[in-house]
Amino acid sequence: METIAFSGPFVLDRSRHAAVQVYEYLREEIVNLTLKPGTLLSRTELSAHFDLSVTPIRDALMRLEEEGLVDIYPQHATRVRGISIASARQAHFLRLAIELEIVRTLAGKDDAALNQTLQSLVLQQKAALKARDLDSFSRVDHAFHRQLYSAAEVEELWRLMRHRSGNMDRLRRLHLPLNGKSESILKDHAAIAGAIARGDAAAAEAALRRHLSGTLSELDALRTQYPDYWTPGPD
Numbered sequence: 236m237e238t239i240a241f242s243g244p245f246v247l248d249r250s251r252h253a254a255v256q257v258y259e260y261l262r263e264e265i266v267n268l269t270l271k272p273g274t275l276l277s278r279t280e281l282s283a284h285f286d287l288s289v290t291p292i293r294d295a296l297m298r299l300e301e302e303g304l305v306d307i308y309p310q311h312a313t314r315v316r317g318i319s320i321a322s323a324r325q326a327h328f329l330r331l332a333i334e335l336e337i338v339r340t341l342a343g344k345d346d347a348a349l350n351q352t353l354q355s356l357v358l359q360q361k362a363a364l365k366a367r368d369l370d371s372f373s374r375v376d377h378a379f380h381r382q383l384y385s386a387a388e389v390e391e392l393w394r395l396m397r398h399r400s401g402n403m404d405r406l407r408r409l410h411l412p413l414n415g416k417s418e419s420i421l422k423d424h425a426a427i428a429g430a431i432a433r434g435d436a437a438a439a440e441a442a443l444r445r446h447l448s449g450t451l452s453e454l455d456a457l458r459t460q461y462p463d464y465w466t467p468g469p470d
Contacts, residue, residue, distance in 0.1 A: 239280055242269040242370070247285070254291035257281075258298045265304050265315055266404045267370060272464045276305065276313040304401045317466040318409075319402045320454065326403040330396055331447050334380070337387045338427060338443050342436035349386045353428035356382065360424060364417050372417060373408060379424055403450075409457050409464070410450045419449060 245260050247253060264270045281292045296313050299305045303322055307313045341349065356379045363371040384393035410416045423446035430439035458465060 239274065239276060239284070240269070241284070242267070245285055247287075252291075253285075253287055254294035254298075257285055257287065257291055257295035260285075261295060261299060262302070262304065262401065265299070266401060266408060267373065268405060268408050270315050272315050272317040274315040276315065278313070302398060302401045318405050318464050319466045320406075322399075322402040323406050324451065326396070326400045327447060327451060329399060330403070331444065333389075333392055333396065334383065334443055334447070335440050337383050337389065338431060338439040339436045340387050341383065341431045342434050342439045344386075345434070346386065349382070350428070350432040352382055353379065353424075353431065357421070357425050357428055360421055364421055369408075369411055369417065372420075373411065376420060376424075406454075406457065407450050409461060410453055413456070413460075414453065416449065416453075420446065 241264060245256075247256060261270070261276075270276070276296065278289050278292050278296070282289050285292065296305060296307055300307050300313075303319060304316055305313050306316050356375055360372055360375040360379070363369075363375055381390075381393050384390050384396075411420075423442055426442035427439055427446065430436075430442055
């Protein structure tokens with residue numbers, strides 16, 4: 236059984252709630268698959284690692300359980316839950332509907348600052364890919380999409396999507412090193428940014444639809460390569 240191992244240090248910001256910071260840290264470790272499905276999360280070990288009482292650890296784990304990322308067993312350890320394909324499919328459906336409307340809206344604007352920001356993010360992602368830094372690549376990926384929500388003035392929908400997308404994000408992270416997926420993401424982001432800059436809504440929608448569809452089409456290959464990463468149940 237997997238035991239706790241983290242990818243980097245935790246630095247507490249005393250101006251923010253500790254439980255929120257622990258939740259954010261653990262969620263990132265789960266989504267980037269540092270904490271793999273099946274990993275046991277002992278509250279005592281977590282408390283020692285974060286140098287915090289058990290209370291914020293408990294609260295953070297409860298938030299992760301609400302998102303379907305961990306299973307909490309009373310009086311026992313918490314375990315990182317397997318990836319739910321049903322949850323990932325629903326998150327994909329919701330995200331596609333929202334982001335198609337967003338890129339259509341943004342293509343109807345003439346926003347030079349947005350165009351510059353998107354191009355900058357594409358260049359940052361290109362540099363991360365060249366360095367084979369997939370963690371940075373993923374962070375810029377999220378930053379690119381969050382910028383779309385922000386520019387469309389629907390950031391609350393971004394928070395909704397983040398709350399619902401943990402399983403989809405893990406699928407995408409599994410897929411990232413395979414079959415040129417990272418290269419196709421970079422190409423799609425450049426196409427989306429370019430279409431928005433040109434005011435071409437149809438092209439922006441087509442690029443976004445292609446961009447969000449790739450991972451689910453590779454489910455069989457991912458399940459073959461990672462047979463122990465999934466929750467039981469219907470697809």
